[in-house]
Amino acid sequence: AKNRYETKTLSFGSQFESGNLSQAIRIGEFEYDLLLSSDTNSMCHVQWFYFAIYGLKRRRKYRFNFLNLEKQDSLYNLGMQPLMFCPLAASELGIGWKRVGTDISYYLNPFTKVTNERKRASCYSASMIFKLPDRFSDDNPNSPHFFSYCYPYTYRNLMTDLANLQSSRKHCFKKSLLCKTLGGNDCPLITITNFSETKAVNIREEEPCSETNLFDDDLSFLPVSQRRYVVITSRVHPGETNASWMMRGLLKFLTSDSAEAFSLRNHVIFKIVPMLNPDGVIVGNYRCNLAGVDLNRKWSKPDISTSPTIYYLKRLLLKIHGVASNQKILAFIDMHGHSRKRSLFMYGCQEGKKSTEAYVELLPNLMNRRCEYFSLESCNYKVTKAKSSCGRVSVSRKLKIPFSYTIEASLCGSDTYHFHTSHFERMGRDTAKAIWDLVNPNQDIVKEVLQSLGVAEMENGIIEDDMEACGQQNGNPSSRREADVCPDVQKHSRSNQVQKVGKKKTIRKACPQSKSNSSTFVKRRHSKK
Structure with a gap:
């Protein structure tokens, strides 16, 4: 006690x-x-x-x-x-x-x-x-x-922040209930997008959003029914409190009036679980929930009786990815804190599929351009057996998406200074900005990064190509049962990959310049910092 x-x-x-x-x-x-x-x-x-x-x-x-x-x-x-x-x-x-x-x-x-x-x-x-x-x-x-140990961020802090956003940002922010925890607490589920079906408009990047500076742009809006999903979670481990501060910065930015946030809401539906382990946070645990379970090791076969938040979140992901033919999940990001490494970095999932390896490195490279605290050298994309049941690996394998990550912020700081809550909030903001670079209809930045990774230019942009390369089939799968979604995707994966590679050659170049291009890109970005 x-x-x-x-x-x-x-x-x-x-x-x-x-x-x-x-x-x-x-x-x-x-x-x-x-x-x-x-x-x-x-x-x-x-x-x-x-x-x-x-x-x-x-x-x-x-x-x-x-x-x-x-x-x-x-x-x-x-x-x-x-x-x-x-x-x-x-x-x-x-x-x-x-x-x-x-x-x-x-x-x-x-x-x-x-x-x-x-x-x-x-x-x-x-x-x-x-x-x-x-x-x-x-x-x-x-x-x-x-x-x-680190800056506290309690369940009460979260509920206060969400209540403030709910009252002030109703046009783009909705809070619902994912499920009840073992302790009877609410696990909130947040949806952020532009809920209006009216033709939206873009805004000038240097100005705040207002009626006087809006102008029409055909690329600035996607109907809600055509927007892709980005799923972001945090605080599965209660003692990694800096993950909540990153989440706080992300929520503040996504609901803000900045040009990039406005455009993001016109193109993406964000599904966010800001605290996956409320019970553990409340009682002061470091890693587990009330059942003594590390929730980030239960993604493969979550049990509703011991890990309800993972069970219901995984069910939600399968439902989104399996029913909405034009609204697949584009990316999954799980926010964490790291107790033995410095800076900010990402773990991805490269598992021997040459057609998608470069895609896995794309978002970390976009983060490297956006965030001064990011360390590309600390990123790792290999999957070990011990991590096979964690969130990013399970989602990557089950949904066949390349953009599935754990983002880790040091509980300490960089090589020269400690991180403050303001640093963590900026990391969350920069994560959202990197997602905008990924989905921006103008794909110049994406093409530049992929070229530096040794990938040929694409004709239609990353949003269309990544899903075909990962085996997403055409047609409306809404008639399929939820349990059949992932086997169907896997069944069609290889043939679609072969078609895509033959059509647009979206594979890593087999040439000695590939590694040197990548290192040159990294050095150039670090010199800017």
Whole structure:
């Protein structure tokens, strides 16, 4: 149980949403050993912490030792610092979360623990010295200071943000219910598009959207019935709170009045699940839901009794992709946080299909052009056996789409600085902008990137070609049963690929210049940053 544990000098508490601290043991005058709670109904997954401290004094140094961490390595060894928040400093001085801690180290300790498989596993420690930041008050001993692994973003924060968007952006934003969680909480499903069937218009890129600067453009609008779907999810792992901040930036941009957002809503229907694991977020888990299940390992065969959010989301994807002949899912993106790598990067799914390998690398290259925090070198497109049941792999295989990704933001930052919530929100915004580059009727940017990847130019643009190359059959499949959708797609996949390659030669060039072109492109983009 995550209760408040009192010591002679300091007292600790985690009885609030997303809180996690199991025990605090005073071992010296100003030194404490701390034990974190494992995930609910699990004996593993110990990394996330978020707790309150009472009685801290200014100019006094404290040492905290976290004793029961699990990962063999951590960004703590590369300079990552945890965060501290003072409510009084926030209300009186406008000071938010601050990075704290010096002499931080992460190492193997002599303790062991029992795993879910009833085996003994090693424990690791994170040790650090910290003192109250300047201007953080210590006048009121009953006023807490909060200590956290990363910037918290709770289920309550999400529902507040969604309520604000629902009231102010009704023309393009709708909130519905995906399902109820095991804990009885709502798992929201967001739809973002231009809901009007009226002929839409484009706007000048440098100006906000208004009635006075609109002008007609035949390429600026697709009827709702012809728009493709982009599905974006986040927070399947509760302790990866930065994923919610990315999602927040994406939602703010997609519902904004900017030119690119307006055009995106005219071309795409976004289906968004901003928090796939509300229960885990509420109780302060790191990775699992209330059943002790890692939801991102249940996509292959989700169980409605233990992983309802994945079950109902997968059913929704199959329904969209199988019934709407002109409204297939174009892309799937799952937002995560990474505890052992820096920067922002993507994982894709290249599984030996030469006709689609370049497509998999397309969106990461578009992100590289858009986002200054993106690291193309950190991207990986190979699929290992351990990842076969995760979201991006299952969606890629089941729906036969090349644009299926996990996007990972470091819980620390870049090589030179820590990420702030504003950085994470800009990452979400830039993700949306890269999607616009993908669907923009003017395909010049897409053609340039594909040429740099060693792919011949296409006649009709990526939107038409990618679905044929991935085996999408013609005709209206609405009469087929939902369970038959994916086998039918797979059945026709090979013949359609052969036709496409023969017609437009949309395959990777078999020439030695292919790799050099790609590296030249990467260097050119990085030099711009």
